[in-house]
């Protein structure tokens with residue numbers, strides 16, 4: 001089985017002491033690639049230097065809604081310039097979006113809109129952080145006439161909200177949340193959505209699956225998320241693994257064997 005982690009903060013310092021071991025552990029379980037989202041301007045250089053497409057280490061460039069306050073207008077210009085001269089490891093714009101639990105949505109909106117416009121101009125996919133803001137995120141994508149590919153990462157919302165995103169061309173990111181019995185709503189949603197709309201992700205080091213200590217999440221847990229998803233959907237794991245990898249391949253615009261090389 002060939003697996004892929006569509007959203008993992010593998011550049012974060014939490015992995016500094018154990019990055020090679022984690023990567024080897026993940027590969028040993030068939031997790032042959034991952035995408036590291038960009039969250040703030042000072043980290044972009046680190047992402048580019050950690051990226052290694054030949055071993056499935058990819059990245060995105062963007063400004064996360066939690067960190068908009070640390071940035072100025074000129075950083076959007078730097079983002080655009082960095083995206084224009086991106087190397088082959090850079091696959092998408094993000095992670096950008098809206099978060100109703102942290103900061104002000106109105107303050108975050110111009111940053112999100114600017115990144116949506118950049119992705120559209122450069123014909124790049126978009127990696128979206130949407131927390132307690134699904135309706136506002138969908139409204140913004142609609143008002144910007146978004147018609148590209150996007151990932152709504154770590155989705156946790158209603159079935160109807162997921163369907164709105166899918167109508168807008170988005171994929172739904174399925175992570176460790178579904179391994180927790182208390183996440184009944186999200187489990188029900190991912191069990192019902194069409195399989196060609198789902199991708200697997202860990203969002204590591206955060207979003208620990210059941211039984212994993214806070215901050216200890218890693219791409220090694222992708223097989224657990226797959227197993228849980230397959231069980232919820234009543235589908236064989238092997239087949240589902242192929243479908244979700246194909247979805248990640250379409251989302252990020254690289255053939256599956258390039259995205260997650262053996």
Ligand SMILES: [Zn+2]
Nearest residue numbers: 007037095203
């Ligand atoms: Zn993230």
